Amino acid sequence: MAEKVGRWLSGWVRVEARGARLAELVSAVARAGHPVFAARAAPDAWTFSAPRGALPAIEAEALRLGLSVRVVGRGGLPELARRLARHPSLLAFGLGLALLLWLASSFVWIVAVEGASEVPAPAILAAARDLGLAPGAFRPSLDRDRVARLLPVLIPRLSWATVSLRGTRAVIRVAEEAEPPPELLPASRPADLVARRDGLVTDVLALAGQPAVRPGDIVAKGQVLVRGRVEAVPRGYDPADPRAPRMTMDVRARGEVRARVWYHRYVEVPARARAATPAQGRGFTRYRLDVFGRSLILWGRREPPFPFVVSERAWPSPTSPVALVREDVRAEAPPAREVSPDEALAAARRTAVAEVAGGLGRGARVVRATAELVVRTADVYGVAVLVETEEDIAETREFAPSASR
Amino acid sequence: MASGRGATRVRGRLARLYAALEIPGDLVLDLARVSVLGAAQALVENHRGLLEYRPEAVAIAVSGGTVRIEGEELEIGVVTPEEVTVVGRLRRIEFERG
Numbered sequence: 001m002a003e004k005v006g007r008w009l010s011g012w013v014r015v016e017a018r019g020a021r022l023a024e025l026v027s028a029v030a031r032a033g034h035p036v037f038a039a040r041a042a043p044d045a046w047t048f049s050a051p052r053g054a055l056p057a058i059e060a061e062a063l064r065l066g067l068s069v070r071v072v073g074r075g076g077l078p079e080l081a082r083r084l085a086r087h088p089s090l091l092a093f094g095l096g097l098a099l100l101l102w103l104a105s106s107f108v109w110i111v112a113v114e115g116a117s118e119v120p121a122p123a124i125l126a127a128a129r130d131l132g133l134a135p136g137a138f139r140p141s142l143d144r145d146r147v148a149r150l151l152p153v154l155i156p157r158l159s160w161a162t163v164s165l166r167g168t169r170a171v172i173r174v175a176e177e178a179e180p181p182p183e184l185l186p187a188s189r190p191a192d193l194v195a196r197r198d199g200l201v202t203d204v205l206a207l208a209g210q211p212a213v214r215p216g217d218i219v220a221k222g223q224v225l226v227r228g229r230v231e232a233v234p235r236g237y238d239p240a241d242p243r244a245p246r247m248t249m250d251v252r253a254r255g256e257v258r259a260r261v262w263y264h265r266y267v268e269v270p271a272r273a274r275a276a277t278p279a280q281g282r283g284f285t286r287y288r289l290d291v292f293g294r295s296l297i298l299w300g301r302r303e304p305p306f307p308f309v310v311s312e313r314a315w316p317s318p319t320s321p322v323a324l325v326r327e328d329v330r331a332e333a334p335p336a337r338e339v340s341p342d343e344a345l346a347a348a349r350r351t352a353v354a355e356v357a358g359g360l361g362r363g364a365r366v367v368r369a370t371a372e373l374v375v376r377t378a379d380v381y382g383v384a385v386l387v388e389t390e391e392d393i394a395e396t397r398e399f400a401p402s403a404s405r
Numbered sequence: 406m407a408s409g410r411g412a413t414r415v416r417g418r419l420a421r422l423y424a425a426l427e428i429p430g431d432l433v434l435d436l437a438r439v440s441v442l443g444a445a446q447a448l449v450e451n452h453r454g455l456l457e458y459r460p461e462a463v464a465i466a467v468s469g470g471t472v473r474i475e476g477e478e479l480e481i482g483v484v485t486p487e488e489v490t491v492v493g494r495l496r497r498i499e500f501e502r503g
Binding site: 022023024026027029030031033035036037038039040041046048 | 454455456457458459460464479480481482483484485486
């Protein structure tokens with residue numbers, strides 16, 4: 001393969017030779033250090049190819065052997081350059097094509113996310129877009145370290161991120177923050193399960209330890225739900241008998257205590273908002289070549305079918321006589337309108353529920369949310385929202401085995 | 406003639422010696438090496454030039470004789486000072502002592 005590339009780069013000639021001592025000619029040329037290739041024999045002539053530089057040696061040997069030779073073809077890079085030089089428009093087209101290919105390979109066309117299971121990939125892509133990494137980003141001006149550094153800041157549930165470029169494909173690899181698995185806690189120490197929040201107990205499941213609350217109990221944050229210090233009576237005694245001998249045993253309480261929990265949130269909703277339109281959020285990127293005041297759209301639609309606004313970035317600069325311009329075309333925001341109180345309440349409810357749901361652990365659910373308008377100014381609605389959830393409120397709190405309790 | 410016979414005898418003894426020592430003959434005796442790829446390509450290394458070429462037959466000079474390749478639609482792939490590649494539908498390869 002390398003030999004073929006070398007032949008193409010240095011150029012070759014196709015020679016037709018006639019005479020009686022054709023084999024000697026080929027052998028002599030090869031002995032002189034010029035490879036002969038693709039030789040074909042016909043009844044009265046041979047044709048073969050050789051490097052462009054072998055032509056004088058071929059002609060000299062043919063003369064010595066009394067053969068007639070003529071060049072019937074040429075090829076390779078020198079020949080291509082010669083042909084292009086004779087056709088300036090073809091040369092310009094070739095150069096333009098090469099420039100286009102170079103330009104196309106200078107942009108990121110695909111952005112992929114790997115390693116995300118809890119955090120939705122669209123959220124990571126949106127954050128990356130805000131940091132300048134999106135399809136259409138110019139590779140040389142892309143600050144990968146900055147994107148990787150700031151992604152976990154914008155999305156706190158990411159512990160780290162890296163950005164790698166493979167050709168025109170950018171890959172964002174992320175690691176999510178994991179809750180420490182319970183088995184990593186030192187299981188040998190005795191512990192209670194206590195309430196993580198105030199709530200109304202709906203279900204108690206004690207896998208180890210002694211339940212200290214029942215469904216229907218109202219518990220306060222920090223209250224013991226399942227005791228790790230278990231009292232027992234020896235076999236043969238009635239546990240209800242106060243005179244029975246008692247013995248205590250320390251265990252690490254395990255289980256689940258589900259409770260209704262209430263969250264109070266105050267949400268402010270703007271009194272004026274822009275109506276959603278079919279074009280809202282739509283947009284695209286296009287590239288333009290400016291040459292001495294004249295513009296040529298290289299890639300992208302000419303006229304979007306919606307009212308739009310354009311932001312531009314130019315390389316090397318907007319004032320250059322020749323500049324490549326990237327245009328981000330976005331749908332124009334519709335005019336603002338008044339938000340009704342019902343809309344404000346619904347929006348506040350959605351915001352509060354999303355905020356509360358984002359902080360809930362596994363198995364938790366939002367039961368209901370009620371909203372109440374508490375403030376109304378010309379600019380904003382102030383809404384108090386009560387979000388009710390059902391969740392496991394138990395958390396482990398260790399105690400010293402010898403401590404008096 | 407006698408000296409030629411003597412040289413052949415010496416070469417034969419050397420060949421037996423190198424064979425006993427497991428030394429490749431193409432390295433020390435200037436022997437040709439012929440490699441065949443299926444029935445589609447033959448590579449002759451350490452040759453001494455092309456003697457004949459027709460679409461039905463190629464003859465290549467090597468040390469001690471001629472390698473003759475017969476077949477159909479034979480073409481010379483490459484000829485360099487070290488090797489000759491013959492491609493086509495190969496039917497027979499024979500070595501003629503010269």
